[in-house]
Amino acid sequence: MPLDPLPAWVLTRRRAIGDRVRAAREARGLTQEELAELIDRDRKTVNRIEQGTLGSKVDDLILIAAALDTPLADLVR
Numbered sequence: 001m002p003l004d005p006l007p008a009w010v011l012t013r014r015r016a017i018g019d020r021v022r023a024a025r026e027a028r029g030l031t032q033e034e035l036a037e038l039i040d041r042d043r044k045t046v047n048r049i050e051q052g053t054l055g056s057k058v059d060d061l062i063l064i065a066a067a068l069d070t071p072l073a074d075l076v077r
Contacts, residue, residue, distance in 0.1 A: 015052030017061075020075045022050040024068045038067040 025035050025046075032046040039046075041060065048054035049064070065072040 011052065014055065017056065017076055018050040018052040020077075021046075021061075021064055021068075024064075024070045024075065025050075028068050030068075035064065035067060039063040 025032070030038075032050070033043045036043045036046045039060065040063075045054065045060070046064075049056050049060065061075060062072060064070075065075055
């Protein structure tokens, strides 16, 4: 049974993951649109992940890590 609303610490962690995704994307010199194309998602999805407004699927995070040539653990630590 899903928690509604989610505990504040979950939202804080989600935003922290989004910050790390953004930093890794910017370090590679990619726009949100370019990253979205690499992972076959739309730009809005990448934006929502980076903003922490979308609970990321593990699959999306795996794709992002691969596209950015970044260990998944670095994004979710």
